[in-house]
Amino acid sequence: MDASLLPDLPTWQRLGGAYTAEEIAQQPRMWTALAQGLDAAQARIDAFLGEALRQPGQRVIFTGAGSSGFIAEMVADQINAQWPAEVRAIHTTSLLTHPALYLQRDRPTLLVSFGRSGSSPESVAAVDLVRAQVDHARFLDITCNADGELARRGQGRSDTLSLLMPPASCDRAFAMTSSLSSMLLAALSVFDTAPWPQRVQRLHDLAAHADRALQAWDAAVGALAQAAYSRVIYLGSGPLEALAREAALKVLELTGGRVLALANTPLGFRHGPKSTLDNDTLVVMLRSAQPLSRRYEQDLLDELRGDGIAARVISVGPDGDDRSDGDFVSTTPDLADPWLAPLWLLMPQCYALQRSAALGMTPDNPFPDGTVNRVVQGVIIHPHG
Known part of the structure; x- marks a missing residue:
């Protein structure tokens, strides 16, 4: 663990959060390792993708459940804008229940699955479903577990490429x-149109910025987590809407639901969800790097701070003239929002960890009674037909 970034390991061991703390702090190192791994796999990746993305008739579905589904949402539109192929995000939890809405037998389809364990029932069932219902289907499995079901079942298949993340991820x-963050950056790197050396360099640049951000933000996040806000609202626009949902999920998970966390867009928030504000609410705006988006975000930040209804309103994002006291900012490379999303996610991850500990919970296992599990359980896969 990078002890300089977070409290020392013995402290987190005592608090039951050593794994979580270590895995947040190691992310710059994981992104550097990912850059090296992708560089080594370039020929294999290019050969598998071939010219498919240049074909308007090709469909690419990014999929996953929970946090993995949010990865799909964060990357799909950015990639769709770069290629003639149709690219979209569909959570496995929707794909399995309503396959007729998303699959066409005669439409060539590449299913890109995200899976930490690669063994969740929905991930495995989604591959089986697409293989059964699409005549020309191929599969790219982006997973962290070489021993998981996705990686195991894809071995030796010409229609499947398994892309393994650094083992410690x-x-x-x-x-x-x-x-x-590793799977998200892997997908962006694999499907981007920039030359390979440029894509790899982005990972190194982001790792350096993340290292500095973790050190700069650590003390302020710890202090913020000591305030007893009963609800947290994350706001993000475009691809960062899914980032806001992931940030909210981290709070819900690590506090065992004791802190209510919601997510919305800056423009959508006024259409009803603003009614959730009270003097016990923390609002966090996840800011875009795009000038137009930032104007809309700033309008709402000014409005919320002027209203004085929420207990505190802060933002996380690129440094700029519109920063306010208490904001979490960082200088950034000139990259689109999905590429910067893992950098901004560091703050919500650290906040959820620290808030969990402040509540006296064990962040590594916030559900000791097994109500919610690391790899989802209890899912019955029903036949389609």
Whole structure:
């Protein structure tokens, strides 16, 4: 663990959060390792993808459940804008219940699955479903677990490419942290149109910025987590809407639901959800790097701070002239929002960890009674037909 970034390991061991703390802090190192791994796998990746993305008739579905589904949402539109192929995000939890809405037998389809363990019932069933219902189907499995079902079942198949993340990214803790950011950056790197050396360099640049952000933000996040807010609202626009949902999920997971966390967009928030504000609410705006988006975000930040209804309103994002006291900011490379999302996610991850500990919970296992599990359980896969 990078002890300089977070409290020392013995402290987190005593608090029951050593794995979570370590896996948050190791992310810059994971992204550097990912850059090296992708560089080594370039020829294999290019050969598998071939010219498919240049074909308008090709469909690419990014999928996963929970946090893995949010990865799909964060990357799909960015990739769709770069290629003639149709690219979209569909959670496995929707794909399995309503396959007729999403699959066409005669439409060539590439299913890109995200899975930390690679063994969740929905992930495995989604692959089986697409293989059964699409005549020309192929599969790219982005997973952190070489021993998981996705990786095991894809071995030796010409229609499948398994892309393994750095081994340490297979989080041992309950919450997905380094696994999520590694898989997200892997997908962006694999499907981007920039030259390979440029894509790899982005990972190194992001790792350096993340290292500095973790050190700069640590004390302020710890202090923020000591305030007894009963609800947290994360706001994000475009691809960062899914980032807001992931940030909210981290709070819900690590506090065992004792802190209510919600997510919305800056413009959508006024359409009813603003009614959730009270003097016990923390609002966190996850800011875009796009100038137009930032204007809308700033309008709402000014409004919420002027209203004085919420207990506190802060933002996380690129440094700029519109920063306010208490905001979490960082200088950034010139990248689109999905690429920067893992950098901004560091703050919500650290906040959820620290808030969990402040409530006297054990962040590595916030559900000791087994109500919610690290790999989902209790799912019955029903036949389609």
